[in-house]
Amino acid sequence: MAVDPVRRREALDRLPLPYSTALRLRDEGVSDEVIAKCVGVELEAVGTMLGLAEAKLAAAGYLDDPELG
Amino acid sequence: VTGDWPLTGRAEELRLVAEVIRAAGKTSGMVVAGAAGVGKTRLAREALTAAAALGVRTRWIVASQSAKALPLGAFTEIASDFGPDPLRRVREVIAALIGEDGDERVVIGIDDAHLLDDMSALVVHQLALSKLARVVITVRSGEPAPDVITSLWKDRRFQRVDLLPLSLEETSVLLEAVLGGDLDSLSARRLWALTHGNVLYLRQLVEDERSTGRLKHHAGVWIWDGAPVISAGLGELVATRMGRLSPAVGDVVDALALCEPLDAAVLGRLADGEAVEAAETAGLITHAVEGHRRRLRLAHPLFGEVRRAGSGALRMSRIRGQIATELAAAGDVDMRDTVRRAVLTLDSDLPPDPALFLTAGRGAMQLLDLNLAERLVDAAVRAGAGVEAQTLWAITLASLGRGDEAQRVLGELQRSGFPDSALATISAVRAAIVLWVMGRPSLALHILDSAKDSVRRSGAEGPHAALRGSLWAVAGSPMAAIRHVGLALSEPLDDFHTAIATFALVISLGELGRVEEMRAAATRAVELAMHSTEASQLRFMVGVYQAAASRIAGELAELAPLGTRLREHFTDMPGALPAQVATFVGQVELASGRLTSAARWHREARAELAMSEEATVLRCLNLMWLTEALGKLGDAGAAREAAGELELIRPSGFAYLDTGCAVATAWVCAAEGAVSEAIAITREAADTAHKRGQPANEVFCLQTATQFGDRSGAQRLAELADQVQGARAPAAAAHAIALAGGDGAALQQVSRDYDALGDRVAAADAAAQAAVAFAANGLRGAALTAHAAARRLASDCCCADTPALRTLSEPPPFTGRQREILRLATHGLSNRQIAQRLSVSPRTVEGHLYRASRRVAVSSRDDLLAMLEGKI
16 A cells, blocks of 8 residues: 555544654654653553554554545 | 443554454563553453453452552452462462463453552462463553562563543544533533543543533533532542642642642742652642743642632632732743733732733733633723723623623713713724624614714724724625725724724625735734734634635635634634634635534534624624535525524624525525525525625625526626636636536536635536536436536535435436425425425426326325335
8 A cells, every 4th residue: 555645644633642743753763762751651662552553543544545535 | 420431542452452362472461551540441341341252251350559458469359268378379369360271261350450469469470471361451650560560561571551541532522422412622622621631530520510510512512611610529539649638738739729830939939849849759740841941730630620629718819819929029921921920819818900900801812811801801990990991891791792791881981971082982892892793783883973073073083984884894885895994094093993994894805806905904904913902802703704705705725724823823722712713613614615514613603602692793604604504414404493593683784694694595495495496595695796786795696596506697607707806706607607508518627616716515516517417418428427526526525415416316307396396395395385485386386296206107296205205
């Protein structure tokens, strides 16, 4: 599936703030330690949080079938 | 508290926990962490319930503070009969948990695992190491937990998920599910702000406020006024979270409960330094560095609510006085500081300070906190601040929709023997309120005429000229309005009357189709409103009139940035003018054809406005656009009801509303199926606009008639396209010509033009008409393409249901007149009622129904209607 940056950005805007922040920071190459501090979770929870954020992003429409969009 | 609330915003988390439970991978469990009340237990329990439904055996263990004192306290039920050897007891507890046959398909939930005693924690650790069972534990973030428990996620044996509080959007979804209906967006924002998305607090608060009727269902929308009364239940929940406070820490929390944020230096002078540190360690307060200031806040807004509710008024009043005094000594950095200091002084044991109250009142107006502004300015008036404060007070009242009260205040002032120059201004402000808030042009004119002599003697003619321009504008005489407004603006004029004059200018230039001048005037007015005290609250109304004019002109692209800009103000200053904001946003949504959203915003505004019945003009605009949105959605019943409410309150002599009201009524008729009546109404409104010299309005009416299928507007629209600016007129002219000629390809092009300018409902209608024209010309393939385009556009509009679109779904053998009669019949009208509605004889109606029946080979009216409703 092709990555559509505009669509991804719009879907990010619809996510609850901590999840979109975590993804944006990860996309910028920020370390897990800094992400943990910024979004207020334990370091060990960052990986799970990013996974959840991607799942929420999909649910918010980013990964919708482009045929339907 | 009744029933289970739905689990909202946690679908992904639940799926993740369920996967961990199901998978036999590297980890054998999951840690669900989060603050108290965030929903950890609920999530874990749901996951276990889902596992149980798949036939997995589950155990649920709850750790607690009281059981912590006992070794294996969490497992008392299982461990009570075992022997003295501790490790043996641990093994036996594990055996009891997983069953004798060591079945791996066991899931154990441990709630509040941070409260486990060491031995119980060892049990959990062993279960994790041995992978004898899947384990889901919940822990409270930030609380100390036994080392063997923290090692579960530190050593990556368990995956850890941190549950975060619900976002505003998730909170709204949850509350609408619980309440079973739309929740006003300001109320949702207030509930979220107060609870920080904590479900436990939210649930208690909502149940309390609902049972006492403060959260109420009003005009189809749930509304909460944002002033919680802390019930015993909620107080207890929050107090448990806060823990026992020493008197010194209580002082720290109380100071912040009355004023936050506070600078650390100021709080340090009000409370004991060690107590401030203790409060932070206990998670009661937080600090953040803002610029060069270290600011302290309560960790949760409900801490403040609970402390205030539980403290004596005298004590609170004294503390407010102390804080106000310290803040005054520290000096105000910006207007927000002044406002906070004034509010504290107002409710303290300090003597009243009229100058401070007035300055802060102005500041609150600029910050769009009108309720606070009204309180402060009222206090200034009571403390003897004079005529300027009294005029400002009236403007504030009017902005809050309390028009009659405001004009009475000014009426009193007019009789109080002020100099002529003051009387000229007071009478103009009063007339502005009477006209623009209450919608009573004749009273406004009377007020102006009564003060004529004062104007003449003082020479202060600007404010009155602004109002006379406004009177011409609302009377539908754009040229006269522009002349008077020109006079008013030709000399220095105060901000309030400049903004009032600009309303008239924006409306009149818009009606004339002079779009560029209109846009420039509106931009100037919005800029003015941003920086002025008296005019700050008018920015949304300027936005409303500009949006209306841009829509009529078909210049919809400029609505999006305008909408974004004004919405940003609303986000920055939540609580400001909710009805004006909702009307404005609803209008933008309607213009772009986002009909469901438009109807929702307008319903919200209607509910807000129903509580301030004196804001007649805004109520009319709101109901007018709500009616149109509902009509375009094909919701005939709701549209007729809104139109009925509009007729009840619509002021006489306020011609500005005529075009919008006519178009709205036409859409009601269209939704009911009375298409010829809808066409007649829009054509009559076009004639009226023509006579008044409002060419842009005329275009709008004729285009609407064309959407309904009227083929007679082509010539006039072509003439108008040369007279007015904006993208609508040429598109409408091309539409009318294409429809009159039955030209499918041209209609298809018109549909694309409308889509490009952003009027999606018109685009859908033109596409539907194109499909019909292609079919009539035997071009089946082209008809199918146009049909699909119409459907897509209608679905983009969130379910537009218009006469043109209905021709695509209704059986084709009927003629236009037969379809009209059938739709009225399906709405339950008798033949006689249909005849009255369409101004024909009942026999004509019978004849149409008879011929329609024959076309589809049914034998009676009832069978015909049953067939149309899909029953046979």
